Amino acid sequence: MAGRxxxxxxxxxxxxxxxxxxxxxxxxxxxxxxLGDIPGLKPTSIDGLLFASTFVGRRSAQANTAPVxxxxxGLKPTSIxxxxxxxxAGGSTGILLAKGLVESAMSDVVMVVGCEKLYTPxxxxxxxxxxxxxxxxxxxxxxxGPPPLWFxxxxxxxxxxxxxxxxxxxxxSVINYDYGYDxxxxxxxxxxxxxxxxNATEVAAPLGLYDCCPLTDGSAAVIIASEEKARELSxxxxxxxxxxxxxxxxSVSANWPGEHLGDWPHxxxxxxxxxxxAKISADKVDVAQVHDCFSISEIVEVEELGFCKKGEGxxxxxxxxxxxxxxxxxxxxxxxxxxxxxxxxTGVRQAIEILRQLQGRAVRQVNKxxxxxxxxxxxxxxxxxxxxxxxxxxx
Amino acid sequence: xxxxxxPFLEGRYSPTLDMWPIEAKEFNRIYEFYENLREGxxxxxxxxxxxxVAYPPRVICPECYSDELEWxxxxxxxxxxxxxxxxxxxxxxxxxxxxxxxxxxGEDSPVRHVLSRMVNCPPETLKEGDEVQLVVxxxxxxxxxxxxxxxxxxRVFFAFEPVKK
Ligand SMILES: CC(C)(COP(=O)(O)OP(=O)(O)OC[C@H]1O[C@@H](n2cnc3c(N)ncnc32)[C@H](O)[C@@H]1OP(=O)(O)O)[C@@H](O)C(=O)NCCC(=O)NCCS
Ligand SMILES: [Zn+2]
Numbered sequence: 001m002a003g004r005x006x007x008x009x010x011x012x013x014x015x016x017x018x019x020x021x022x023x024x025x026x027x028x029x030x031x032x033x034x035l036g037d038i039p040g041l042k043p044t045s046i047d048g049l050l051f052a053s054t055f056v057g058r059r060s061a062q063a064n065t066a067p068v069x070x071x072x073x074g075l076k077p078t079s080i081x082x083x084x085x086x087x088x089a090g091g092s093t094g095i096l097l098a099k100g101l102v103e104s105a106m107s108d109v110v111m112v113v114g115c116e117k118l119y120t121p122x123x124x125x126x127x128x129x130x131x132x133x134x135x136x137x138x139x140x141x142x143x144x145g146p147p148p149l150w151f152x153x154x155x156x157x158x159x160x161x162x163x164x165x166x167x168x169x170x171x172x173s174v175i176n177y178d179y180g181y182d183x184x185x186x187x188x189x190x191x192x193x194x195x196x197x198x199n200a201t202e203v204a205a206p207l208g209l210y211d212c213c214p215l216t217d218g219s220a221a222v223i224i225a226s227e228e229k230a231r232e233l234s235x236x237x238x239x240x241x242x243x244x245x246x247x248x249x250x251s252v253s254a255n256w257p258g259e260h261l262g263d264w265p266h267x268x269x270x271x272x273x274x275x276x277x278a279k280i281s282a283d284k285v286d287v288a289q290v291h292d293c294f295s296i297s298e299i300v301e302v303e304e305l306g307f308c309k310k311g312e313g314x315x316x317x318x319x320x321x322x323x324x325x326x327x328x329x330x331x332x333x334x335x336x337x338x339x340x341x342x343x344x345x346t347g348v349r350q351a352i353e354i355l356r357q358l359q360g361r362a363v364r365q366v367n368k369x370x371x372x373x374x375x376x377x378x379x380x381x382x383x384x385x386x387x388x389x390x391x392x393x394x395x
Numbered sequence: 396x397x398x399x400x401x402p403f404l405e406g407r408y409s410p411t412l413d414m415w416p417i418e419a420k421e422f423n424r425i426y427e428f429y430e431n432l433r434e435g436x437x438x439x440x441x442x443x444x445x446x447x448v449a450y451p452p453r454v455i456c457p458e459c460y461s462d463e464l465e466w467x468x469x470x471x472x473x474x475x476x477x478x479x480x481x482x483x484x485x486x487x488x489x490x491x492x493x494x495x496x497x498x499x500x501g502e503d504s505p506v507r508h509v510l511s512r513m514v515n516c517p518p519e520t521l522k523e524g525d526e527v528q529l530v531v532x533x534x535x536x537x538x539x540x541x542x543x544x545x546x547x548x549x550r551v552f553f554a555f556e557p558v559k560k
Contacts, residue, residue, distance in 0.1 A: 058411065124486075124487045127484050127485070127486040127487070128412075128414070128486045128487055128488065130486070131414050131486065131488075132411075136416070137416035137451070138451050139510065140414055141414055141415055141416075141512070141534075141552050142495065142510055142511050142512045142554070143481075143486075143489060143493045143495050143512045144495065144510060145486065146481075146484050146485075146486060148481055148484060149479050149481045149493065149495045150495075150510075152479040152481070153477045153479050153495070153497055156477050156479065157477055201482075201483055202482055202483070203481065203482065203483045203484060204479050204480060204481040204482070205479070205480065209483070212484075252450070252451055253497075253508075253509070253510040254450050254451075254506055254508060254509045254510065255450070256508065260476075261477065261497065
């Protein structure tokens with residue numbers, strides 16, 4: 001497709017954690033940081049808004065949130081003003097939709113903002129509400145709404161079929177916390193030792209506390225614009241959205257598509273589609289932000305995304321390939337494990353880190369990064385979403 | 396459901412916070428699943444046109460979109476493929492540990508695996524290969540407003556339990 005290209009121009013996020021703030025407060029904080037990254041962009045020059053959130057309509061009394069967000073942010077959208085609800089992949093979905101809107105010339109400058117306020121006045125709701133985030137009538141009453149159980153099964157299966165070791169899972173957390181240590185906006189800024197990980201409270205064996213991402217309030221915002229607008233708005237190197245994919249092949253766990261739970265064909269499908277769409281291959285990815293909702297998730301994802309062979313995710317991490325200097329530095333801002341996971345905001349946070357990496361201004365900079373990838377899984381591992389970014393437009 | 400802080404909703408039912416499905420025939424077209432469950436049968440729908448078995452039950456066949464479906468029984472016994480226990484972050488509707496299993500219903504079953512909560516199962520006992528069976532239990536009823544009066548809709552749901560050796 002010749003013609004218009006979509007670029008990511010700037011982004012910012014509020015402080016993530018257990019926040020004394022409402023969703024609409026955090027959205028404003030994130031938008032301020034985002035526009036602070038693009039001096040010269042006025043709110044009224046933004047013609048589209050996509051608001052990614054799953055739980056805002058449930059953990060607050062507000063439905064139809066997009067107009068509320070637009071008004072509080074001083075936006076007057078004329079091309080699109082809508083909410084996107086794809087749970088953990090809402091932010092990335094917003095970015096893919098914004099790309100389509102910009103490339104089709106329907107929009108010129110779109111803000112994608114994600115936010116979740118997970119902590120309600122009574123704490124029980126934080127876990128209980130998760131029952132609504134999966135296939136409610138079938139899997140909900142079976143207990144995997146809060147997903148650690150499901151991912152503990154995945155970890156056991158991966159260990160059984162591929163010989164993955166407990167310490168290899170732990171290493172994912174140690175590495176990602178190390179990356180997150182200098183990210184002041186993330187939920188945690190601390191270093192972990194393998195001892196911390198192995199001796200932590202058991203959540204669902206083999207997963208302990210540090211193998212799980214925390215429950216986090218937070219918001220993040222980015223601006224997606226046409227190449228022409230991006231040039232007007234910023235002197236920094238352009239970062240193009242090369243392509244992406246979103247694959248959804250089942251919803252109820254009984255329809256799991258793999259041979260066993262450590263086999264994720266739906267992610268392979270999304271990856272194949274995304275690489276074809278972006279006209280690149282896995283070995284071209286210089287830096288990746290993958291959905292490390294649990295330590296085991298990252299291990300399976302680096303395999304299915306093609307960064308290493310199937311079954312070799314554990315050794316891949318162990319041999320330092322996800323660190324700076326490795327073949328595919330991964331979750332360089334701390335990932336979900338250290339930054340936390342306010343569902344709709346996560347994909348936006350990942351996009352901000354890739355933007356900074358590709359512009360050479362990341363805190364943990366990957367040398368000469370030219371192609372970056374973000375990945376999210378959503379729900380009870382039922383959908384996979386990938387976005388690919390590059391310094392050069394798609395060939 | 397008591398609604399603390401919202402006095403006029405005291406005693407009102409709101410599906411938003413309900414963890415169980417609304418099973419009553421006034422509100423869905425697959426209520427036979429729950430009626431069968433009440434008789435101890437684990438069922439789903441099969442397409443009369445193309446033979447496709449779909450779980451969970453449907454009102455159309457996801458293969459050929461025919462709406463001529465019949466109910467068939469699924470195995471009520473299976474073997475544990477993987478079992479896990481959750482100790483932290485268990486939602487208020489369960490007591491920790493919350494035990495779940497990925498259950499293999501066998502090569503001949505049109506639905507190969509189901510994920511289920513395990514009940515009547517002491518912690519740290521369930522292993523790969525253990526035989527388990529369907530168990531049906533009552534779950535809380537909810538009101539349905541009819542023209543003049545309100546009736547209570549009784550409900551059941553299912554889990555699995557270890558087969559006693
Ligand atoms: C693992 C989990 C159950 C722990 O919850 P919990 O036991 O209720 O923990 P609490 O909220 O009581 O927090 C207790 C302490 O542990 C810390 N903590 C909680 N979860 C943590 C996590 N996942 N990682 C690191 N620290 C964590 C808290 O910051 C708190 O620290 P403090 O005492 O210094 O303030 C919870 O974090 C969880 O459910 N995580 C998974 C979230 C998830 O599934 N997201 C969707 C993924 S797709
Ligand atoms: Zn059919």
